Amino acid sequence: MEILMSNWSNVVQSLPEKYVFPPEKRPGNHVFPIFKNIPIVDLEGHDGAEISQQIFHASQEFGLFQVINHGVRVSLMDDTMNVFKEFFGMPPEYKTSFYSTDIISRKCRIYSSTLNYDKEEFHYWRDNFTHHCHPLENHIELWPENPTRYREVVGRYSVEVRKFLLRILDHFCEGLNLKHGYFDGEVSKIQLLSVNHHIPCPDPSLTLGVPVHSDPNLITCLQQCSVPGLQVLLEGQWVNVDPMPNAFLVFPGLQLKVISNGKFSSPIHRVLTHSEEARTTIGNFLIPSHDILIEPAKDCAGNPPAYRGFTYKEFFSSFIGGNCDADIALGCFKNKPQENEQ
Numbered sequence: 549m550e551i552l553m554s555n556w557s558n559v560v561q562s563l564p565e566k567y568v569f570p571p572e573k574r575p576g577n578h579v580f581p582i583f584k585n586i587p588i589v590d591l592e593g594h595d596g597a598e599i600s601q602q603i604f605h606a607s608q609e610f611g612l613f614q615v616i617n618h619g620v621r622v623s624l625m626d627d628t629m630n631v632f633k634e635f636f637g638m639p640p641e642y643k644t645s646f647y648s649t650d651i652i653s654r655k656c657r658i659y660s661s662t663l664n665y666d667k668e669e670f671h672y673w674r675d676n677f678t679h680h681c682h683p684l685e686n687h688i689e690l691w692p693e694n695p696t697r698y699r700e701v702v703g704r705y706s707v708e709v710r711k712f713l714l715r716i717l718d719h720f721c722e723g724l725n726l727k728h729g730y731f732d733g734e735v736s737k738i739q740l741l742s743v744n745h746h747i748p749c750p751d752p753s754l755t756l757g758v759p760v761h762s763d764p765n766l767i768t769c770l771q772q773c774s775v776p777g778l779q780v781l782l783e784g785q786w787v788n789v790d791p792m793p794n795a796f797l798v799f800p801g802l803q804l805k806v807i808s809n810g811k812f813s814s815p816i817h818r819v820l821t822h823s824e825e826a827r828t829t830i831g832n833f834l835i836p837s838h839d840i841l842i843e844p845a846k847d848c849a850g851n852p853p854a855y856r857g858f859t860y861k862e863f864f865s866s867f868i869g870g871n872c873d874a875d876i877a878l879g880c881f882k883n884k885p886q887e888n889e890q
């Protein structure tokens with residue numbers, strides 16, 4: 549069978565066996581509640597100190613927030629989404645030319661399900677297209693030339709999204725008592741764009757579109773399309789995060805959890821599939837350079853560091869080795885309470 553599902557016909561009559569999850573991992577026919585009180589941060593609505601406070605509290609309490617009036621033009625967001633929808637609709641041979649699961653040598657690639665496609669027990673219902681974005685001139689030559697406006701539109705989008713995320717990170721500095729610009733440079737140097745595409749699924753109760761995970765990076769912003777699917781685990785319950793038009797959803801990643809000395813949470817999330825419509829979402833990740841030291845910033849409340857220092861490279865291998873489970877990955881770097889007391 550063709551690996552990339554965006555190369556299948558859009559009308560799949562029944563779920564291929566490899567996509568049927570074991571009963572304990574299926575979402576089933578449960579009607580999930582909607583997460584109604586996701587904090588909404590209006591970047592034009594309040595003074596800076598108030599925005600920083602809102603972001604701090606949202607990250608402490610829920611580990612996510614929506615941002616409106618974020619400075620990225622809505623027309624550019626729409627153009628970018630359309631370019632990706634067009635990309636996923638390109639001829640099979642074209643998309644297949646980007647197919648790779650080699651994260652080291654292919655910096656612009658498409659794959660399906662997970663990087664472990666050949667060995668995994670069951671497949672996730674998605675294709676993922678991903679590439680680096682920063683600095684633009686180092687990467688743009690590797691990006692698709694089709695659709696013809698891809699490089700121009702996605703180039704402008706990724707530059708604006710980066711500015712937006714650095715602005716959000718400066719608000720985190722305010723809340724954590726760090727100097728502005730603390731997150732500029734190596735700790736946010738890598739910018740990865742990650743686009744998930746799910747074709748309509750004949751039985752969403754049996755499968756998942758994206759695995760259960762927390763984001764391993766520094767920070768994520770997500771542009772959803774109008775088709776729902778994202779869920780976060782809130783107090784042990786899966787709840788739906790419905791898309792909010794023109795907003796960005798922001799998640800602090802696990803590196804921000806560590807740097808904030810455990811003050812922020814990084815939510816566990818997953819994606820359900822949709823029976824009628826295709827779904828495309830654009831994830832934008834800022835990630836530390838692989839060899840720099842990540843450690844809790846000096847805690848303004850005087851708490852001892854909850855984690856020892858590590859490099860992102862070390863962290864990432866523990867994250868992948870632990871099946872993308874945040875507790876397992878961070879567990880390796882947690883300080884024991886008695887060590888904290890000195």
Ligand SMILES: O=C(O)CCC(=O)C(=O)O
Nearest residue numbers: 742744758778819829831
């Ligand atoms: O597609 C989504 O809504 C979420 C994707 C996601 O969690 C990720 O790319 O890390």
Ligand SMILES: [Fe+2]
Nearest residue numbers: 761762763817
């Ligand atoms: Fe994620």
